[in-house]
Amino acid sequence: MASLCPACQKCGLYKTTTGTVCLAGEGPKNAKIMVVGEAPGREEEKTGRPFMGASGKLLREALRKNNLDSVFITNTVRCRPPDNRKPTAAETKACREYLDYEIERIKPKIVVALGATPTKVLFKGKAKVSQHHGTIIDDASKQYRGYVSYHPAAMLYDPGIEHTFNADIARLGRTLRNELPSTDVKWSIVRRGNVAQFIHEFTASPIFSFDLETSGLFPHDAKGWINCIGIGLPEKTWVIPIMAPGFYPSRKDPKNKKNKKKHYYRGSPWSRGDALKFLIRFLIHIQKKTEKIGVAQNGKFDNLWLARYIGKRFKIHFDTMLASHTLDENTDNDLKSNARQELDAPEYDLTTAEKKGNCDPFKLYQYNARDCGYTLRLKKVFHRRLKQEPELERLFFRLVMPAARALEDIELEGKTLDMEKFEELGLSLRSREINLVAKLRKLIGHEINWDSPQQVRKLLYDDLGMECTVFTKKGAKSTGEAAIIDLKGKHPIIDAMIEYREVTKFYRTYVKGFRAVIVDGKLYISYKIHGTRTGRYSSRIHSIPRDGSVRNLVGAPPGWKFIQADISQAELRIIAQTSSDLEMRKCFLEGIDIHWRTLMFAISAGYIKGEYANRVIETVEQIDGVNLRITEACERLLEVGHEAAIRIWPGWKEGRKKAKAINFGYVYGMYEKKFIQTAKTKYGWEPTWDEAHACREGYFSLYNELPNWHSKQKRLVKLNGYVRTMFGRKRRLPGIESKDKMKRMEAERQAINAPVQGTIGDWKAAVLVEVHETVDRTKFRLVGEHHDALLGIVRDGCEDDVLPQIVQIIRKPKLLKEFKIHMDIPMDGEVEVGSWGAGVAYKLPNIRKAA
DNA sequence: AGTGGAAGCGCG
DNA sequence: AAAGCGCGCTTCCACT
Numbered sequence: 031m032a033s034l035c036p037a038c039q040k041c042g043l044y045k046t047t048t049g050t051v052c053l054a055g056e057g058p059k060n061a062k063i064m065v066v067g068e069a070p071g072r073e074e075e076k077t078g079r080p081f082m083g084a085s086g087k088l089l090r091e092a093l094r095k096n097n098l099d100s101v102f103i104t105n106t107v108r109c110r111p112p113d114n115r116k117p118t119a120a121e122t123k124a125c126r127e128y129l130d131y132e133i134e135r136i137k138p139k140i141v142v143a144l145g146a147t148p149t150k151v152l153f154k155g156k157a158k159v160s161q162h163h164g165t166i167i168d169d170a171s172k173q174y175r176g177y178v179s180y181h182p183a184a185m186l187y188d189p190g191i192e193h194t195f196n197a198d199i200a201r202l203g204r205t206l207r208n209e210l211p212s213t214d215v216k217w218s219i220v221r222r223g224n225v226a227q228f229i230h231e232f233t234a235s236p237i238f239s240f241d242l243e244t245s246g247l248f249p250h251d252a253k254g255w256i257n258c259i260g261i262g263l264p265e266k267t268w269v270i271p272i273m274a275p276g277f278y279p280s281r282k283d284p285k286n287k288k289n290k291k292k293h294y295y296r297g298s299p300w301s302r303g304d305a306l307k308f309l310i311r312f313l314i315h316i317q318k319k320t321e322k323i324g325v326a327q328n329g330k331f332d333n334l335w336l337a338r339y340i341g342k343r344f345k346i347h348f349d350t351m352l353a354s355h356t357l358d359e360n361t362d363n364d365l366k367s368n369a370r371q372e373l374d375a376p377e378y379d380l381t382t383a384e385k386k387g388n389c390d391p392f393k394l395y396q397y398n399a400r401d402c403g404y405t406l407r408l409k410k411v412f413h414r415r416l417k418q419e420p421e422l423e424r425l426f427f428r429l430v431m432p433a434a435r436a437l438e439d440i441e442l443e444g445k446t447l448d449m450e451k452f453e454e455l456g457l458s459l460r461s462r463e464i465n466l467v468a469k470l471r472k473l474i475g476h477e478i479n480w481d482s483p484q485q486v487r488k489l490l491y492d493d494l495g496m497e498c499t500v501f502t503k504k505g506a507k508s509t510g511e512a513a514i515i516d517l518k519g520k521h522p523i524i525d526a527m528i529e530y531r532e533v534t535k536f537y538r539t540y541v542k543g544f545r546a547v548i549v550d551g552k553l554y555i556s557y558k559i560h561g562t563r564t565g566r567y568s569s570r571i572h573s574i575p576r577d578g579s580v581r582n583l584v585g586a587p588p589g590w591k592f593i594q595a596d597i598s599q600a601e602l603r604i605i606a607q608t609s610s611d612l613e614m615r616k617c618f619l620e621g622i623d624i625h626w627r628t629l630m631f632a633i634s635a636g637y638i639k640g641e642y643a644n645r646v647i648e649t650v651e652q653i654d655g656v657n658l659r660i661t662e663a664c665e666r667l668l669e670v671g672h673e674a675a676i677r678i679w680p681g682w683k684e685g686r687k688k689a690k691a692i693n694f695g696y697v698y699g700m701y702e703k704k705f706i707q708t709a710k711t712k713y714g715w716e717p718t719w720d721e722a723h724a725c726r727e728g729y730f731s732l733y734n735e736l737p738n739w740h741s742k743q744k745r746l747v748k749l750n751g752y753v754r755t756m757f758g759r760k761r762r763l764p765g766i767e768s769k770d771k772m773k774r775m776e777a778e779r780q781a782i783n784a785p786v787q788g789t790i791g792d793w794k795a796a797v798l799v800e801v802h803e804t805v806d807r808t809k810f811r812l813v814g815e816h817h818d819a820l821l822g823i824v825r826d827g828c829e830d831d832v833l834p835q836i837v838q839i840i841r842k843p844k845l846l847k848e849f850k851i852h853m854d855i856p857m858d859g860e861v862e863v864g865s866w867g868a869g870v871a872y873k874l875p876n877i878r879k880a881a
Numbered sequence: 882a883g884t885g886g887a888a889g890c891g892c893g
Numbered sequence: 894a895a896a897g898c899g900c901g902c903t904t905c906c907a908c909t
Contacts (some may be wrong), residue, residue: 787898
């Protein structure tokens, strides 16, 4: 065992450091805790002591606050790496023996790794700090226990980490002082002998949590099964055993050696499987009768299983996952993290296989009981916190939870798919893929993997010697679309490659991928209410291609028609409302299409070049028979509107798309470079830099209140650290305090975007809830949402009964009043009837203009 | 063998 | 100097 060596030459760092070589740790010899950082920085190098810089200050402050004085502080690597870079694997390896030496000498009870570098070295398999922070790592082969948190320097760049770091250190203190409360969950298995007692306790309790352990994650598959159902009560958790058909735990004592090998037996834990179903239905009945508060973690999932397999479900009043997300959209919302963070719960997770029931049933039941128990305890914590923030409390109980319940029905409904055409599409894509691969091989004369960016990079830029103009984030020569689109015409493989990517993407993601979630001609795709930081939902259905190849196959069962109901121009309306921009307001109050407005302005001012100027004059001439000058012609065309103009010259459709790019890009803080990129790949338009610049300048001179709105949002987030949607949803942006300017600017742009995007998300949720609760289910059913649109099916002939009602709800959901939201700008809805993306616009029966 | 980060591409 | 936002899925590839 070598001691520390001030003349160490085990790696190259001794050559570059200007100060101490092999900097030693510092602290009492009998320290109980050893904290291990990454490597010395400038201050450490200068002073020869570890953790002396800005992050050291944060660490020492956190330790002091928690009365942790018996701490030895050291680093993974003991010389300062040049250019503020991280130490390499070779350097950490070379330095390892010094760390081992210090651990051996100090004999700490707990070794705390701060950041990924020491974690990787000390605790193999736990390298993901964001996942393992705050947990005690017990490794029987080691003399000490492990603990992981973020490196304090991380909070200087991402101040959002501060909360977690401080909580981790506080918990470390409690662990050391043995202050952790007794956290485990008291539980029993429900048996025939105690079922009466269980029902008695359940009935008496005003609240309960529930959780299912299932054979998989897809509730709509008829081949699945429920392993057990846990019911958490304040005093105790009960687990109802079910397990796989024909595969139940034995009543014999598994500890008895004679039973050890096969403590499973065929047959129900109760004499008849139906008895268990009956019991669950009875509990559901009791909940309804006694108006018991139902609590669950992501209960939509459990209720889908119950609905499928038991035929009934509980009513969920409080979902801890959604509460966690409402309270803080930046933290993890999973049960284990929250139980650890909020309740000091120990680690109790099982492997995926075990969770599916592939283990000793007792183990699974215990796990189930813990999930239930912690869920109920978390409810208490989160509810208390919600009460402290009435705006979030209202958001949660009036919008988030009702939407969660509505989504149970929506996901259960599924989306009807034209299976014949779906399979046809699959076959045609497959054969195109095969042909393209053959063609590509012929063109280059040998075989490569066209999915491998590495191999494609080598082919394009090394073997074929083409020039690269676009680079990836990490600086490699890009092989993405934006890069190879420039190489078009230089080599015939480019066109084939672009087609190959499109074909494989479609086949793999939308045919093969979707096929896995189709049951009996219906597509079952779930939505995550907590899927985004802004309040939108997330779902894999959201990326369904616009081109219709898959989208148009989504329809309705016989006797019904598919509909899509949009909140029209949702984002720009909210921007008009919150920015009070006069020109934007004018557009919406007078019913002018805003993209069309932007386009006519850009053409008239000469920002968009090409044939458009002539086309404006020509189009007007065809309509009015007069020849106007460009400015007047643009004004006239603005009056005429885009629909009429497109009828004269279809190219106006493309023109409007370009204006859309301008609106959505510049309004959220895009600049010329990125604008040219997105215009090129997303809108098929390649403006020059000057054109892009002129558009940008012109844009803000037309909508001249937008810059003020931008500065207002920046001021707000600097002042409060967060911004809100109209519905009160918070978007916290700790990055605004970062010392990294890029991070601060990112936070500023998010402060502009989030209230708009989030308000639409909330608005749509309000519409979804009201439609679900008020529209006649025998005539209409929701089958999904799409950010600013609802998807549904309407019974043949019932269009005029329900569609006007839905448009009315889109315009003014009832919840606006409760949330005290007042709109000067009218919202509006438009409905398309017919298979998704291929429907026809629905005309409201009686002429009724938006107020 | 399983995991996680990139890269690439689909969407509003 | 550099600067849209928000997602999910598939594949490759390096790492353990």
